[in-house]
Amino acid sequence: NAQAAPGRIHVHQQRLKTMPAELESATTVAGNTVTAASATAMSGGKLETLCVAIVDPISTGACLAKHLSSQGYRLCRVFSDTIPDSVKALVAAGLEVDWEVTIQHEGRVASTLAALRGVGVTHLLVGSEPGVSLHAELSAAFAGGAALSLPREALELRRNKYLQSEAIRSAGCDAVxxxxxxxxxxxxxxxxxxxxxxxxxxxxxxxxxxxxxxxxxxxxxxxxxxxxxxxxxxxxxxxxxxxxxxxxxxxYLEGDEWVVDTVSRAGEHKVVALWKYDKRDYHGSPVVYHGMRLHNVEADEPLLRGMVAYVTAVLDALDITDGAMHSEIMATARGPVLVEVNCRLHGGEGIWLPIAEACLGYTQVSALCDSAFAPPAFASLPATPRSPLLKHGAWVTIRSPADGTITAVHHEKLARIRALPSFLGEYCAPCIKVGCRIRQTVDATTVHGCFNLVHADAATLEADYRVAQQLIDEGLFAFTPAAAGEKDVVRVETPKGPRFSYQLSEQEQVQNSLWGLLHIWRPLEENSGAVPLRKLRAVRRSGWRF
The missing domain is CATH 3.30.1490.20 (ATP-grasp fold, A domain)
Incomplete structure (x- = not known):
């Protein structure tokens, strides 16, 4: 294994105290039925370095994997039985890692747990939303030293928005x-x-x-x-x-929507980022992301100090003591009210990470790793986002007002955005090119990319944000709208009246969304440093590294 890069996270040398002689039952590991002995062989017998398993390492989970890999940790990926195959087969270009082994969970926690121990896994983390429930079950069993059963109520609180609100209401917190x-x-x-x-x-x-x-x-x-x-x-x-x-x-909760990103360790909660959503109506769709802005508590102390206290009370009410959480909160006239707690990292493919790093000097990903592997570094993090901020940051989304086929890209408008003093980077979906069919932006999944903005001067950032939004609203591309009678066009009834939409192929859907961002996401088969899933499933010999 590579040596750990200099930094706060150190690779600890440690051997497992116990190793099961054989699996209690069969588990699929990249298509193989393995025993603990063969699972150990897959890892090359290298059990000295900490081995981290990430459940469903997609979206920001891929960024987490890359961060850990750069620090020298051995990595194992676990795919839950709920994640779609089409999502598994996508990986961020530039974020490929050398996985020790891939384990496909097939419904039995005891089997998957034994396979994890067989390859020397010492820590479990969750990478994305589909893996939240499996991670919770595996973590409870892993900590107990046997395949223990997590109470159904505790498991459902990780994903179920209704039960979350009812639980915090019972604990005395305001709830919807x-x-x-x-x-x-x-x-x-x-x-x-x-x-x-x-x-x-x-x-x-x-x-x-x-x-x-x-x-x-x-x-x-x-x-x-x-x-x-x-x-x-x-x-x-x-x-x-x-x-x-x-x-x-x-x-319906009236007010601004905020995101409170936290990392917890042994019941100590650190608020590592406060983001204010810019969600508004866009051509008849009422909850379209136009962007978001990073803040610290001092930006609006009366509001945000109370929001931080509310969120920590919510985490306590939900019995959340460890890990990264992505909580959405409405700032209403009666005070903060929970929308939901997502028991995983802030998603969005991690496109916000460069903003957090530039403005804070750390991210939710680095804080999560510190909480697991470098407790002193975690303890040194501030309880809320640093003040003053190193810089001010935001991102704006790329949107389409309707379904259509792109006839021209307005490069002069793109050039104006790139020339803004705060421009940091961009992520454009593959569909933004002449001849491609594009889907109307109606929610987060139909946003076609974004521009990251960062500047030392808050006023400059605010001015650039307005300019970028104006250019996007004017249109970064021209298109011919989808029309009745056109191939693959269907009529969609909406509260605002009917509209025409494409029935896109699976490939086109990927190209239209954050899953398919150019220079970020592409099919695993096209990544020279990775092995396609169909090949993983065809592996018939142990000892492969993938």
Whole structure:
């Protein structure tokens, strides 16, 4: 293994105290049925260096893997049984790592746990949203020294937005008014509650009870829109490939939306970043990301000091003591109210990491690694984002007002954004080129890239942010709108009326989203430093490194 690079995280030399003689039952490891002995052979018998397993290392999880790899840690990846194959097969260009072994979880925690111990895994981390539940189960079993069962209630609190809000309400924290809808009768009961409330106008939110990236979220301004939104989600799957077994109906929370990124160790919570979302209506879609801005508590002390106290109380109420959390909070007139706690790193493919590094000198990824492997370094981190900030940072999203086929890219507008004093970098989806079909931006999953902005002067950053937003709203590209009768075009009913949308191929969907950002994401088969999953599954001999 490579020696650890200089820095706060040190590679500890350690041998496992125990090693199971054989697996209790079969586990698929990159397509092989292995015993502990063969699993050890896969790792080359090298058990001296700490070996870290990352569950579903995609999105920012890939950045986590690269960070650990650069420090000399041995790495094992675990794919959960919920992550779609199409997502597994994507890897960030430049973030490839030398995996000791790949383990495909097939439903039995005891089997996967034995395989992890067989390859010498000493630490477990979660890389992305699909792996949250499996990571929680494996962590409980790993810590207990046997395949212990995590209580179902504790497991569901990691992913279920409804149960999170009910749990914090029971603990005395303010929580959103809501109803979990399994049937149309549940929906009607929720509508009656909203109509009977003292609200001046009807407004509600309907969304999947589990999900990510504003997927399936609908803002409803009437009872009819609530019924329509429920009907669209009932019996479907979300972007993570999980069944929408129930639909969450909630009051609409008026106010600004914030993200509070934390890292915890043994019950000590550190707020490592405060981001203010710029979410607004965009051509009829009410919750479109236009950007986000990094802040410290001192930017608005009365608001943010209270928000930090609220979030730490929420984490305590949910019995969260360790790991990285990505919490979304509404700053309402009655105070901060939880939207959800995502029990993993801030996602978005880690495109925000350069901003955090430039403004803070550390990131949620580095803080998570410190919490696991360098406790003194973690202890030295401030309780809230540093003050003063080293620089001020934000990012703005690339959006499309409708479905269409691109006929021209306005390079002069791109050049103006790149010439801004605060310009740090850009991420453009592969679909932004002449001849490609592009999807209308309606949520986080249909954002087509972003521009990162950082500057030492807050006023300069603010001015550049406004200029970039104006240029994006004017249009960075020209396109011919999708029309009725065109190939693969379907009519989509929305609360604002019908629109025409493409039925994109799987490849086109990847090219249209953050999953397919140019120079970030590309199919694993095209990465010279990695091995395609179909080849991983075809491996028939131990000793391979992949």
């Amino acid at each position: 008014h809501q109803r979990l809808a399994h049937t149309h009768d549940d929906v009607e009961a929720f509508i009656h509650t909203i109509e009977a409330s003292a609200a001046k106008r009807f407004k509600a939110v309907v969304k999947p009870v589990e999900g990510a990236g504003s997927d399936g979220v609908t803002i409803c301004n009437s009872a009819a829109e609530v019924r329509l939104a429920f009907g669209k989600l009932e019996g479907t799957k979300n972007i993570l490939g999980l069944d929408n077994y129930a639909v969450l109906c909630q009051e």
